[in-house]
Amino acid sequence: MSTGRETVLARIRAAIGAEQGPPVTGPSATGLGLGPGPGTGSSASDPGAGAGSPQADGVTDRLAGRRHEDIPRDYLPVHRDEDPAALLDLLHENLADYRALVHRSTAADLPATVARLLAAHGSRTVAVPADLPPDWLSAAAGVAAVVDDGTLTAVRLDAVDSVLTGCALAVAETGTLVLDAGPAQGRRLLTLVPDHHICVVRAPGQIVASLPRALPRLDPTRPQTWISGPSATSDIELDRVEGVHGPRTLEVVLVTES
Amino acid sequence: MSGDTFLGMPSFPAAAAESTRNRRLRANLSHATRTIREKRARAVAELTDWAELRAAGKAIKDHTLRHLDRYLLQLEAAVTAAGGTVHWAVDAAEANRIVADLVLATGEREVIKVKSMATQEIGLNEALAAEGIAAYETDLAELIVQLGDDRPSHILVPAIHRNREEIREIFAERMAAWGRPAPEDLTDSPAQLAEAARLHLREKFLRAKVAVSGANFMIAETGTLVVVESEGNGRMCLTLPETLISVVGIEKVVPSWRDLEVFLQTLPRSSTAERMNPYTSLWTGTLGPEGDGPSAFHLVLLDNGRTTALADQVGRQALRCIRCSACLNVCPVYERAGGHAYGSVYPGPIGAILTPQLRGTTSEIDASLPFASSLCGACYEVCPVAIDIPEVLVHLREQVAGQGGHRLERAAVKAAGFALDHPGVLAAGERVAGRARGLLPDRLPGPGRGWTDSRDLPDLPGQPFRDWWKKNRSRSRSRSRSRKDSR
Structure with missing residues (x-):
């Protein structure tokens, strides 16, 4: 295993060695003590490793070593108006465009809305994360909650009719729901195996305009699932068909304060 | 590249002479590529800053390639710190050996697979079969290819050369030999075909203990891997099994979490013409005590010719590729010749510059690939990381001509x-x-x-x-x- 590692690193250094330029200050690179030139375990047989580039002139050198933070990012942070009402409408429109069923509700009406959706789907069982706000299911009489205490298996979930969760945030421009196993979301398999997913989004707090707005709010060390509409495929004649392995029905409840 | 399945391929002109006579193939391809071309143009036109996103994507990839050793080491440290194990494979044989040993060590004899170009490239399924391990493809198009005992012909939609009637026949005839048979009354409606795949694969998802995937991006800063997909088979493979093995080309690393804001805008629009693909999974190492996902995670970093491409200052731009397949869909040569004529898992314009760099130009097919183009430049125009494919084609033609030419x-x-x-x-x-x-x-x-x-x-x-x-x-x-x- 380690021979493969040294060989690959040596080949990379041989390929780029002479062009590396000054030390890169990539994200957190310094904290890991990964300096330029001959790194961990490179041997004298690396032709390019650590060659440095004393002969390179200043301009080429700077270009070659352009720092990560100098990458031109002239693209837009958002493409649309960030007015909360406009974002709510845009999210609604884009979710619906990819065949999610979108509903609006006030916070007070949420239990009734959830109950109505479960009844309309004919669901008798609904999987929920252990920390689901208790009132969300308070009006769903006749639907048994299957609470995930961390031991629910995929086989058990396969026999559950629906799943109800919240989300971490939603991206209006792309019609995307992000789940990161945070509050009211549960483990990833919960929203994967049942065929019907109801996801609650709180407006305006959980809605951002764009990806550049979303990423700083997310923690990369948490497992994440980004969901943009129900499961789909374009594999037959490059034509989009909804519904393969993930939930075939995605319902989104956009909750406003009043 | 091992490319065992492509051994003994005739040169591109010979293979294309065969395939262009296949009227059904040409009809399937021109229908599918025309559909996606128009949709892509609309999806891209929605973003007024497309040119700037493209420039940023190119710059991020170029920067990463110039410092590839350091970013890979940073990635390795981050994945290891998060509970994963990192392996390095010089070539296909080494990668296949590593994966087979990891699977054998679990005691399992079957794996489920997420669609992955890297594992296609190294011929992993064949290598695992030789060790008595069954590998089940779970992407719909890969399933069609696997059941049909066929070869992939497109990066995104490996079964693009098949139309719905052919897919119905393959499912009806072959599913039973691999597991749950297709429903008796299966028609050729895409919705019914998708349903048949859902039923056929579900038992495999629920049973599997080991999954093999690739990745679209690896983030050096955090050790996070990213898989974009549409169907949910990726989520199944990345979430349900106990052991996850990801085989990823070394050029897939990007420096920072923030860099995703560029590629996750450009990739879906270029690839499936969507604002965002239905599902994206992101995970970092193993998932700890909550049991949210595999408890063992192995990352196999694959070279297999990439460092040779990296050493070529003109050709290395091919390593910026994010495998969107937009260049295939606009290519007049690809549309007429089809993907199989390229004799590689990487067909189309990107394949014509990537394959000869990964495999060399000693075989007849590989030496002919740089000529499989009219140099019209449509591929460069749509490329979301601005790979100047015509430039590299001409560069590679010079190399082949230096060997004697045609x-x-x-x-x-x-x-x-x-x-x-x-x-x-x-x-x-x-x-x-x-x-x-x-x-x-x-x-x-x-x-x-x-x-x-x-x-x-x-x-x-x-x-x-x-x-x-x-x-x-x-x-x-x-x-x-x-x-x-x-x-």
Whole structure:
């Protein structure tokens, strides 16, 4: 295993060695003590490793070593108006465009809305994360909650009719729901195996305009699932068909304060 | 590249001569690529800053490649710190060995797979089969290819050469041999075909203990891996099994979490023409005590020719590729020849520059790939990381020519060079051709026959353009000017 590692690193250094330029200050690179030139375990047989580039002139050198933070990012942070009402409408429109069923509700009406959706789907069982706000299911009489205490298996979930969760945030421009196993979301398999997913989004707090707005709010060390509409495929004649392995029905409840 | 399944492939022109005669293939391909071309153009036009996103994507990838050793080490440290194990594979054989040993060590004899170009490239399924391990493809198109005992012909949609009737036949005939049979009354409606795949694969998802995936991006800063997909088979494979093995090309690393804001805008729009693909999974190492996902995670970093490409200052831009397949969908050569003619899991324009760099240009098929293009430049135009494919094609042609080149091409270029250097010869030739046009056959004889099998010869004009110009244009110029004046 380690021979493969040294060989690959040596080949990379041989390929780029002479062009590396000054030390890169990539994200957190310094904290890991990964300096330029001959790194961990490179041997004298690396032709390019650590060659440095004393002969390179200043301009080429700077270009070659352009720092990560100098990458031109002239693209837009958002493409649309960030007015909360406009974002709510845009999210609604884009979710619906990819065949999610979108509903609006006030916070007070949420239990009734959830109950109505479960009844309309004919669901008798609904999987929920252990920390689901208790009132969300308070009006769903006749639907048994299957609470995930961390031991629910995929086989058990396969026999559950629906799943109800919240989300971490939603991206209006792309019609995307992000789940990161945070509050009211549960483990990833919960929203994967049942065929019907109801996801609650709180407006305006959980809605951002764009990806550049979303990423700083997310923690990369948490497992994440980004969901943009129900499961789909374009594999037959490059034509989009909804519904393969993930939930075939995605319902989104956009909750406003009043 | 091992490319076992492609061993003994004829050169691109020979393979294309075969495939362009296949009317059904051409109809399937032109229907599918036309559909996606129009949709992509609309999806891209929604973003007014597309050019800037493209420039940023290119710059991020170039920067990463220039410091690839450091970013890989940073990635390795981050993945290890998060509970994963990192392996390095110099070539296909080494990667296959590593994966097979990891699977055997679990005691399992079957794995489920997320669609992955890297594992196609190294022929992993065949290598695992040789060890007695069954690998089940779970992407719909890969399933169609696997059940049909077929080869992939497109990066995104490996079964693009199959239409719905063919897919129905494959499912009806072959599913039973692999697991749950197709429903008795299966029709060719795409929704029913997708349903059949759902039922067939679900038992495999629920049973599997080991999954093998690739990744679209690896983030050096955090050790996070990213898989974009549509169907949910990726989520199944990345979430349900106990052991996850990801085989990823070393060029897939990007420096920072923030860099995703560029690629997750450009990739879905370029690939499936969507604002965002239905599902994206992101995970970092193993998922700890909550049990949210595999408890063992192995990352196999794959070289397999990539460092050779990296050493080529012109050719290395091919390593920026994010495998969106937009270049295939706009390519007139791909649309007519189909993916199989390229003799590689990477077909189309990107394959024509990637395959010869990964495999070298010693075989007939690989030496012919840089010539499998009209250099029209449509591929460069749509590339979300601005890979100048025509530039690399020309560069690789020079390399092949340096090895001796193609005999017929050398003769043709020599003849053309002579005529163009001697205007009298050219003019005389054009006039003779014009007067003899009644004698022109519908089909070319000799080596040109294959070309006209799938095309109509253009009509020759009655006189050369230069003669027409002399006769008409010198007189009419004064007339048109006076017309303009009278307005």
